[in-house]
Each structure stands twice: as C-alpha cells, then as structure tokens.
Amino acid sequence: MAIAVRPVEVRPLEERDLPAGERIFREAFGTAHGVADPSRYWPDRNYVRSRWTADPGGAVMAGIEGASAGIVMAVRWGSVGVLGPLAVDPLFWRSGVAGRLLESILENPRLRDARLPALSTAAGSVSNVRLYQRFGFWPGFLIPVLAKPVDETVDAKATAATPYAGLREEQKDEALKECAALTGAVYEGLDVSHEIRSVDRQALGDTLLLWSGVRLDGFAVCHCGAGTEAGEGACYVKFGAARTPEAFESLLGAVEELARARGLGRIVAGVNSGRRAAYRHLLARGFRALSHSVAMQRRDAASYDGPDALVIDDWR
Numbered sequence: 341m342a343i344a345v346r347p348v349e350v351r352p353l354e355e356r357d358l359p360a361g362e363r364i365f366r367e368a369f370g371t372a373h374g375v376a377d378p379s380r381y382w383p384d385r386n387y388v389r390s391r392w393t394a395d396p397g398g399a400v401m402a403g404i405e406g407a408s409a410g411i412v413m414a415v416r417w418g419s420v421g422v423l424g425p426l427a428v429d430p431l432f433w434r435s436g437v438a439g440r441l442l443e444s445i446l447e448n449p450r451l452r453d454a455r456l457p458a459l460s461t462a463a464g465s466v467s468n469v470r471l472y473q474r475f476g477f478w479p480g481f482l483i484p485v486l487a488k489p490v491d492e493t494v495d496a497k498a499t500a501a502t503p504y505a506g507l508r509e510e511q512k513d514e515a516l517k518e519c520a521a522l523t524g525a526v527y528e529g530l531d532v533s534h535e536i537r538s539v540d541r542q543a544l545g546d547t548l549l550l551w552s553g554v555r556l557d558g559f560a561v562c563h564c565g566a567g568t569e570a571g572e573g574a575c576y577v578k579f580g581a582a583r584t585p586e587a588f589e590s591l592l593g594a595v596e597e598l599a600r601a602r603g604l605g606r607i608v609a610g611v612n613s614g615r616r617a618a619y620r621h622l623l624a625r626g627f628r629a630l631s632h633s634v635a636m637q638r639r640d641a642a643s644y645d646g647p648d649a650l651v652i653d654d655w656r
C-alpha cells in the first residue's frame with residue numbers, strides 16, 4: 341500500500357549518514373531478495389562505507405520528514421560513469437524516493453559528464469528496469485555473475501603477477517598510467533584508477549599486474565574477503581582486462597593464486613555476455629553463474645562489450 345505523499349529531500353551523503361546508509365542498503369536488498377531478517381543481510385559486505393570513503397562526492401541521501409529514506413552512489417571510470425547502489429528503505433518504497441535520488445545523481449558530474457553512463461540491475465526485475473528506463477537507461481546484454489571454487493593446484497610460478505600494493509609510490513603512478521593505457525585501448529577514456537587506488541588505500545584486496553617486459557598485458561582489481569565487496573571467503577574481481585587471450589588466461593590464474601594465498605575459497609567475477617571471448621574463457625575455467633544482471637546504459641553511446649573485449653566487470 342502506498343503511504344501518503346510526503347516531500348522527499350535529497351542532499352549529499354555525509355560521514356554521519358554512513359550507518360543509516362548501510363542499514364538502508366541491507367534492508368532494501370535483503371527485502372528484495374526475500375530473506376527472513378533483512379537487517380542482517382550481507383553483514384560481511386562493504387559497499388556504502390568503502391565507496392563513500394573512496395569518493396565522498398559521489399553519494400546522495402534522501403530523507404522524508406527527517407528520516408533517512410534512501411541512498412544512491414555513482415563513480416567515475418574515466419569516460420564511463422557507473423551508477424549504484426540505489427537503495428530505498430522498504431518503509432518508503434513506492435513513495436517516489438528512488439525517482440528523486442536518480443534525478444539528483446544524474447546531475448552529479450560523475451554521471452552527467454560521462455560519455456557512457458551505465459549501471460546493472462537484477463535481470464529479472466521488471467520494475468527496476470522500468471524505473472531506470474524512465475531515466476533514459478536502456479537494457480543491453482545480460483551480465484552473468486559467475487563463481488568458481490579456488491583451484492588448489494594452480495602453479496604459482498606460471499601465473500606470477502606483480503601486486504600493486506607492493507610497489508613504491510612512483511611505481512604506482514606508472515602502473516596506473518599503464519592500466520589506463522590498457523583500458524583506453526579497450527574503450528576510449530576508460531580508466532579504473534579510482535578502483536585501484538580505493539582497494540589499495542583501504543586495503544580491500546590488491547590489484548594484480550601482469551607484465552610482459554615493460555608492457556602491461558593485463559591487470560585485475562580484486563576485493564578479498566569480509567569487509568569488502570567480496571564478502572567472507574571470496575575473492576571478487578571488481579575489474580579485470582587483458583590484451584590477449586593468453587594474458588587473460590594468465591590473469592585468471594594469478595587471481596586464483598591470490599585467492600589461494602589469502603585463504604579464500606571461491607572467486608566471483610561478472611562479465612557482460614556480449615564479451616563472448618571473456619565469457620567463454622571464464623566458463624572454460626570452471627566459472628558458473630550465480631545470478632544474472634542486465635547492463636543498462638544511457639544514451640546510445642557505444643560500450644565496451646564487443647565479442648573480443650577481454651574485460652571483467654559487472655557495473656554493480
């Protein structure tokens with residue numbers, strides 16, 4: 341039943357709002373996923389606090405008569421702007437809160453000035469797709485979110501990659517440039533330096549760098565374990581890219597080795613199904629779908645989901 345229409349106010353999410361933001365995130369997604377106690381949903385995941393810490397300007401809080409009602413966040417990957425999470429306290433669903441949050445975040449430079457504003461949402465949610473469509477986002481490919489148990493027999497030497505966390509500051513700057521060059525070759529202006537820095541500064545995991553001499557052939561930004569986007573026992577590939585199929589294979593091996601070294605039992609990675617080669621590699625390596633999201637993008641800008649794009653990400 342809809343509650344009476346009350347004015348929704350939106351403002352930047354501040355540090356003092358983080359507990360409320362995290363509570364709303366759990367209540368919203370827990371309720372949407374039908375769990376018995378939404379307040380305890382995903383207690384091992386950190387999305388709201390870590391993203392806010394990395395970029396406080398990319399988050400909006402909605403309130404109704406002084407009560408915290410919803411949050412939305414956005415991040416900039418160079419030419420790409422990624423929207424999410426969007427979560428509204430179930431007490432206030434169907435009161436226009438999400439609509440107000442979307443109006444506000446779409447005016448944020450992280451999305452407003454992006455060549456490709458993008459998001460993903462549950463592929464089976466007709467109402468979510470309709471909500472985003474009202475704001476100019478159109479559905480594209482499915483994004484299978486895949487997982488596999490960690491292979492204990494991986495040969496560490498065969499998959500050696502350099503951990504970003506171990507570099508000196510000037511080497512980190514150089515590595516960020518190389519990563520941006522690699523992603524820029526996939527899609528003009530794509531640059532996930534923000535994610536690499538966020539993982540490094542907050543010790544959420546590590547970024548694996550795969551070098552071939554002085555050339556970077558691939559890299560993977562990984563969240564590891566509880567208190568990150570991966571959750572207890574998991575290594576989540578937030579973003580990965582490689583120049584060649586061989587490098588992509590090696591990168592997956594290096595991720596497996598990182599997970600094993602950190603005592604994590606499974607690897608999670610999302611891939612746009614338009615990226616056939618990457619998707620096939622993951623399936624061949626034993627990854628299997630946990631769930632399906634759908635990619636949605638605003639404007640008719642081309643994306644980086646062509647069949648040869650060796651890229652892992654799920655725009656969550």
Ligand SMILES: CC(C)(COP(=O)(O)OP(=O)(O)OC[C@H]1O[C@@H](n2cnc3c(N)ncnc32)[C@H](O)[C@@H]1OP(=O)(O)O)[C@@H](O)C(=O)NCCC(=O)NCCS
Nearest residue numbers: 342368369372426427428433434435436437438439461467
């Ligand atoms: C998806 C979600 C954010 C929507 O939040 P919301 O605040 O209920 O959304 P809105 O109120 O702006 O719009 C939702 C619907 O309510 C309707 N609505 C808005 N104001 C209304 C009002 N005063 N009375 C009746 N209906 C109203 C809208 O028209 C819309 O209808 P539709 O589904 O038929 O298109 C919320 O359900 C949620 O947090 N879900 C879990 C997390 C999630 O899935 N997030 C998004 C994917 S990443």
